[in-house]
Amino acid sequence: MNMELERSKTNPSLPIANQTLPPLDEIPADWFVPEPVDPRLQEQISGPMTSVWKDAMQRLVKNRGAVVSLFMILLIVFLALVGPYMSGRTYDEQNLLHSNLPPKIPGLEWLGFNGVDVNGVDQYEKRGITENFWFGTDEFGRDLWTRVWKGTQISLLIALLAALLDLLIGVAYGGISAFYGGKVDDFMQRIIEVLMGIPNLVVIILFILILEPGISSIVMAMIVTGWVNMARVVRGQIFQIKAQEFVLASKALGASNFRLIVRHLLPNAVGPILVTMMFTIPSAIFFEAFLSFIGLGLQPPLASLGTLIQDGYVGMRFFAYKLVFPGIVISILMICFNLLADGLRDALDPRMKK
């Protein structure tokens, strides 16, 4: 046994090694001593059982970027829910006496939250305002802190709704297409091909024009084209799983189509579906902001990150803070969602690591 090990360590092609070691078939049989192992224990599972999900969780937790992103997202979600109530002012409360105030946070003056505008004038002192506006105010004197978090809330809501509806339609369509296969699949794929040929932004804009801007119409416009991607992912997955033996076994045991889909096919495709959904959320946030930016978004006084950025952009020259805060929030949100989705993909399928 020892000889064997050593032989494999040294390079067998070297002539010296060949001379010192006896050829393979000359090793006497009594050199081999079996390791004393209880044969009953051989089949025993030694470590704790891990499911696919536990495994994935372990890998995800090791990914520092993904964990930090997850916490940042949770923090932003928390602020989006609680933030609008923190300053005691509502998002649509106007007060022209308080218009265009720069941000001021007591204690954080050194960070630029000092209430001084571009011309170096302390607007709070000049106008004798004792309240503090953490993120400043807009031209109507609305509190930007409240508006930014209210806007985040709405942007997140739109993204989440779009992702969920994409999921529903995409899974149903892709599932049916792949499960029945053949002509049904051919036909359904032709439809998808045509849809893929249309630049989705154009469709989104046209739909928004017809539906009049609002939360529901933005969501609608986004899912008109958004589900295609999900449907393709699901179809690919189901096709793969469908060919596996456990599905055949279940079928042979008389399982109904419904049971096959719900119990066997979908649970095994959850990973990629989840990852696709995670990637949908940042792109939905982006599209919402994009639409708002070209003036097709929510109508005031409602705010979303997009409309806030648009408003901020208009007054950027003198009131940079109006653009900076929503810009930072949307950037952080997008980065974190992207990183988390990346991490999730790597965790669920280590081979796909990109």
Added chain:
Amino acid sequence: MLVTLWVIATATFFLMKMLPGTPFNNERLSDQQLAVMNEKYGLDKPVAIQYLRYMANLAQGDLGESYKYVGRSVTEVIGERIGPSALIGFQALVLGTLIGLVLGVVSALKHNSLLDYTAVTLAVLGMSVPSFVFAALLQYYVGLKWGLLPPALWKGYEYTILPTLALSVTVIATVARFIRTEMLDVINQDYVLTASAKGLSRSKVIIRHVLRNALIPVVTMLGPLAVNIMTGTLVIEKIFSVPGLGEQFSLSVLVNDYSVIMGITLFYSCLFIFMVFLVDLLYGLLDPRINLRGGKQKG
């Protein structure tokens, strides 16, 4: 391809018909004038006839007449606007691909070094930060605060620099990330080991063997990237006041100029379909393993 175009044309046509409002919403127009206008553009006919007429014209490459700019055809409007868009779009694509390539190659060669991490961080930032936020920042700092480059308008070559930069950010990030993964993938292949074992110099191995093979899949990115740039032009042109196609589109949307909206939509779709087609073709040329004629394509 033609079927797709037909579906798009039909869908856009009927969507346009469903739009609220008319192209002539000037309050000073009397009913009589409106009737004359409607007749001139054939809007008094039933929708079905309008549709057939539009399709017949479309087949001959005629996109109709603009409702807003009297007496000018849509083809003219597009032709006039395409220049600036094409220029900044093309520049952004080339610049973005080049910078992305360098970033990606460097970060793959210096895998897990500080340089690599910086490049990856930059790439994630570039992919995540919305282009219009970046564009606004560029305009504010480079254009207004530091005054290095003209912040907006379109009067000479230096006016194209900022829009190009803003557009290319996503391209840089996407290409860099993609190249990096592909390179890392290829570097671990056996044939690269063989090449080094044969005694080829490192630069030769990298250029002849690694890079060449890593570049093939990047071609597939061209399609999505072109779309990305198209989307980008819509906002970027608005921010930097570039007289391009994207700006015209948002303008026409606001004034209900149906024929121009339809024309640009169709134009974008054509471009998109053409890009997808081109990518398929290029891919087949670059990688002989993929057979375009008969047989199934990969992926």
